[in-house]
Amino acid sequence: MVSLPKAGRSGRFRRLLAYLRPHQTKIWGGIAALFIVNLLGTYLPLLIGTAVDELQAKFDLQRVVFYALLLIGLASLMWLIRMASRLWIFGAGRLVEFDLKQRLFEHLLRLEPSYFAENTPGDLISRATSDVDNIRRLVGFALLSAANTVFAYGMTLPVMLAIHAGLSLGAIAVYPAVLFIVQTFSDRLRAEQLDVQQSLSELSDLIQEDMSGIALIKIYGQEANEQRQFDQLNQDLLRNNLVLAKTRNILFPLLGGMVSLSLLILLWFGSRMIAANTIQVGDFIALLLYIERLIFPTALLGFTITTYQRGEVSIDRIEAILSVEPRIADAPDALALPRDRVQGHLRCQNLTFTYPNRSTPALNHLSFEIQAGEMVAIVGPIGCGKSTLASALPRLLEIAPNQIFLDGIDITRLRLADLRGAIAYVPQDSFLFSTTIKNNIRYGEPDATELKVIAAASQAQIHNEILNFPKQYDTLVGERGITLSGGQRQRTALARALLVDAPILVLDDALASVDNQTASQILQALRQQQHTRTVLFISHQLSAAATCDRILVMDGGHIVEQGTHGELLAAGGLYQSLWEQYQLESSLR
Numbered sequence: 001m002v003s004l005p006k007a008g009r010s011g012r013f014r015r016l017l018a019y020l021r022p023h024q025t026k027i028w029g030g031i032a033a034l035f036i037v038n039l040l041g042t043y044l045p046l047l048i049g050t051a052v053d054e055l056q057a058k059f060d061l062q063r064v065v066f067y068a069l070l071l072i073g074l075a076s077l078m079w080l081i082r083m084a085s086r087l088w089i090f091g092a093g094r095l096v097e098f099d100l101k102q103r104l105f106e107h108l109l110r111l112e113p114s115y116f117a118e119n120t121p122g123d124l125i126s127r128a129t130s131d132v133d134n135i136r137r138l139v140g141f142a143l144l145s146a147a148n149t150v151f152a153y154g155m156t157l158p159v160m161l162a163i164h165a166g167l168s169l170g171a172i173a174v175y176p177a178v179l180f181i182v183q184t185f186s187d188r189l190r191a192e193q194l195d196v197q198q199s200l201s202e203l204s205d206l207i208q209e210d211m212s213g214i215a216l217i218k219i220y221g222q223e224a225n226e227q228r229q230f231d232q233l234n235q236d237l238l239r240n241n242l243v244l245a246k247t248r249n250i251l252f253p254l255l256g257g258m259v260s261l262s263l264l265i266l267l268w269f270g271s272r273m274i275a276a277n278t279i280q281v282g283d284f285i286a287l288l289l290y291i292e293r294l295i296f297p298t299a300l301l302g303f304t305i306t307t308y309q310r311g312e313v314s315i316d317r318i319e320a321i322l323s324v325e326p327r328i329a330d331a332p333d334a335l336a337l338p339r340d341r342v343q344g345h346l347r348c349q350n351l352t353f354t355y356p357n358r359s360t361p362a363l364n365h366l367s368f369e370i371q372a373g374e375m376v377a378i379v380g381p382i383g384c385g386k387s388t389l390a391s392a393l394p395r396l397l398e399i400a401p402n403q404i405f406l407d408g409i410d411i412t413r414l415r416l417a418d419l420r421g422a423i424a425y426v427p428q429d430s431f432l433f434s435t436t437i438k439n440n441i442r443y444g445e446p447d448a449t450e451l452k453v454i455a456a457a458s459q460a461q462i463h464n465e466i467l468n469f470p471k472q473y474d475t476l477v478g479e480r481g482i483t484l485s486g487g488q489r490q491r492t493a494l495a496r497a498l499l500v501d502a503p504i505l506v507l508d509d510a511l512a513s514v515d516n517q518t519a520s521q522i523l524q525a526l527r528q529q530q531h532t533r534t535v536l537f538i539s540h541q542l543s544a545a546a547t548c549d550r551i552l553v554m555d556g557g558h559i560v561e562q563g564t565h566g567e568l569l570a571a572g573g574l575y576q577s578l579w580e581q582y583q584l585e586s587s588l589r
């Protein structure tokens with residue numbers, strides 16, 4: 001799970017300002033509009049008070065119409081300017097949301113696969129959606145409401161005090177209590193909000209995992225168990241939401257009640273003052289309207305603070321992702337190696353790699369050399385480190401310098417894009433995107449011509465099958481399209497790698513679901529152009545591996561034997577026993 005950075009309040013505020021900076025014109029425009037609205041809002045009660053006093057002294061229909069029209073005009077103007085302020089500030093909120101989603105996605109694409117092994121998709125998705133949404137509300141609603149509250153108090157209070165200091169202070173005497181209550185509740189609200197967001201992440205994770213593993217759940221009949229786990233997490237979410245709702249339901253009515261109390265105080269003392277003629281009716285009405293004006297921002301203070309705090313939690317959760325530096329990145333002085341200059345010579349020297357959460361190395365002082373254009377098989381028992389080696393070559397793993405060399409150059413000194421452009425790597429699980437088969441094949445070169453796509457598919461021995469698909473190369477595959485068999489998926493993934501025509505091809509058990517005969521045919525086709533391509537064929541299919549120029553035998557993270565099929569059989573070592581086991585299994589099949 002992504003750990004939260006210790007940002008502190010000022011750190012969070014700085015980040016918030018950084019989010020707002022690109023949209024400051026809109027924000028300032030919105031704040032200026034709010035200022036004008038509040039200025040007009042402060043003037044209106046004064047105008048009404050004056051009108052009441054004037055008309056009370058001498059009734060004049062023309063003056064009534066004049067005041068009515070003036071009030072309607074000013075109120076309409078206020079409405080228009082308030083609309084503009086909302087459009088600008090809420091619009092800035094939407095833009096911040098857009099920017100954050102862009103940044104998050106861009107950032108996630110820069111991180112190495114191990115990050116995604118450590119952080120669940122459900123948690124990342126929940127952060128990219130609900131947390132970004134919370135920040136949008138912080139920028140939109142909370143900012144607007146906070147600015148409005150400051151202006152409302154800043155402009156209204158002095159005028160109220162000028163009208164009648166005693167009565168005004170009496171009416172707002174309860175407001176410090178309002179602030180005290182809000183402050184007392186704020187830490188509790190924040191902690192409860194964090195619990196809700198955490199529960200939501202856990203629930204998203206479970207849904208995500210269960211949808212991916214639905215077949216497994218059914219095979220093992222674990223529906224009821226999964227349902228129980230879901231119930232448990234859903235209960236947690238419900239409980240956390242209810243705890244939060246309870247706190248809010250105590251807080252917000254309490255705030256509302258305090259505000260009403262201030263009106264009561266005003267009415268109680270004000271009506272007596274009018275009777276005693278110590279305050280004019282117009283002034284009293286103005287004070288009533290001013291208190292009324294303060295009710296909304298004061299009552300909203302709770303929401304504003306909650307939205308702000310929820311947004312603060314979300315800023316931490318988003319920054320926890322954005323602050324992770326990619327562990328595998330270009331060195332500042334990275335060397336360029338354009339694809340057309342790559343020979344395809346590979347050398348590993350004492351290559352050692354230990355997974356972060358493991359005590360024993362997966363690759364242990366592994367050394368070998370492969371000549372450009374050679375076709376080499378890598379075989380070995382399960383778990384001996386073959387896949388680890390395959391992902392170390394294009395630096396999908398964080399390997400130390402001076403261990404792997406491409407054409408004599410330490411690969412950690414090469415530009416990552418160049419290194420990965422030189423190596424077409426087909427991993428064990430042939431992942432396909434939910435798009436057409438054509439787009440899947442030309443994924444590494446989206447502009448590749450139809451002819452090139454067909455050539456790659458033919459080499460991967462999948463072309464004839466594609467012609468039988470409903471829309472041939474335009475057939476959708478994956479969730480919204482047809483389901484391919486394991487072998488078809490693997491050959492499509494192989495076609496994708498062949499299309500980019502990289503100087504080095506690494507097949508990591510990439511033909512495991514393809515029958516031995518087809519696998520050998522594919523290798524044969526590759527062999528015909530092997531002068532231009534170095535091939536590493538990692539496989540348990542020893543009959544196909546036997547056709548390679550050379551075989552490297554791995555065990556316990558390093559190479560224990562190497563040679564041709566004949567040489568290795570004659571040596572009578574690990575390869576020979578793997579071969580005998582393979583022959584036995586083949587005869588039983």
Ligand SMILES: Nc1ncnc2c1ncn2[C@@H]1O[C@H](COP(=O)(O)OP(=O)(O)OP(=O)(O)O)[C@@H](O)[C@H]1O
Pocket residue numbers: 117355356357358362380381382383384385386387388389509
């Ligand atoms: N992401 C990982 N985190 C921790 N350990 C891992 C990880 N991936 C692999 N390992 C461990 O590293 C060792 C080598 O695994 P690797 O997948 O490279 O073996 P392999 O030879 O490709 O196996 P197979 O023939 O089953 O594909 C194993 O002990 C495995 O458990």
